[in-house]
Amino acid sequence: MTDPQHVLLAQELIARIQSGEFSVGDKLPTEHELCESRSLARGTVRQALKHLEDAGMISRRRGAGTTVSSPVTMGGHQAFVTSRAGMLSFVRHTRIRHPVTNSVVVDRELAALTGLPTGTEWFCVKGPRVIRESDLPPICWSELYLRADLPYRDMLLTAKFDIANLVRQRIEQEVSATRLAGAVSEALDVESGSAALVVVHRYFDSSDVLEAVGVHIHPADRYRVATSVGSQLTAD
Known part of the structure; x- marks a missing residue:
């Protein structure tokens, strides 16, 4: 199956940034230039740029254009995410x-x-x-449930996948409260009965069929959600 045009454009721009063609502080081509050079609709170009913006690789401001801010995707390990790039980062x-x-x-x-x-x-x-390359205690207990016939199951297990894989899916999230007990509390080195938050990720395919579920159980003192509310103007 051919990837959507916005995914292909996002992958191309990411590759050009990571190859050094565009360095931090450089301007990317404008939306108009990308539309003209690739015969794409403006909405498609904006969707591609949104992938890079969500990943923390570019910044966009009215009157300042699109500027490269990082050659790599954003860090962090938020289990409750607000974008596909955030899921990828997790x-x-x-x-x-x-x-x-x-x-x-x-x-x-x-x-x-x-x-x-x-x-x-x-x-x-x-x-x-x-957290990879860290000696910190576990951040949570995870359980991944995958359909055996998934063609990219190995990529989910090894994290060898990218935005193109996640963009094909609809992702639902749900947060609930629980108390830790048994093997989970022992693995996380917390007292049995301690408060915890459960974050469930449900992945649906293009036909809205459930194909994978991730359950992440966080001790209350190792979990935090932070958001901001406001408007952001972007333009060429």
Whole structure:
């Protein structure tokens, strides 16, 4: 399947930035120039630039154009995200330590948590999630439930995927409260019964069929959500 035009353009611009063709502080071609040179609609170009802006690679201001701000995607490890690039950053900057894998048949309790159909079989990867290249304690306990026939399952497990993979999906998020117990509290080195937040990511394909679910259980003292509310004007 051919990637959407906005994904192809985003990938091209990312490659040109990372190759050094555009350095930090350089201006990218204007929306008009990108539309003209590639015969693309303005909305398509803006969508591509939004991918780079969400990833923290460019900044856009009215009257100042589009400026390269970083040759790499943004850091951080927010489990509750507001963009596909944020989801990509979460996976790229964290990993499951000593993952355990198995096939599970969904019971009523798991179905209520994940939204997976009761009685269906899924491939599960679970374990404590840590920040890559860090000695800090685990940030959460993660469980990933994947359809066995996913063509890019290995990419999800190894984080070898990019915006093009996530842009094909609709992603739902849900946050709820729980208390840690048993193996999860032991793996996270917190007292059994401690408060925690559960962040569930549900991935739907282009036909709106559920194809993967991520469950991330955070001790309350290791989780924080911060947002800002306001307007931002962008232009060439």
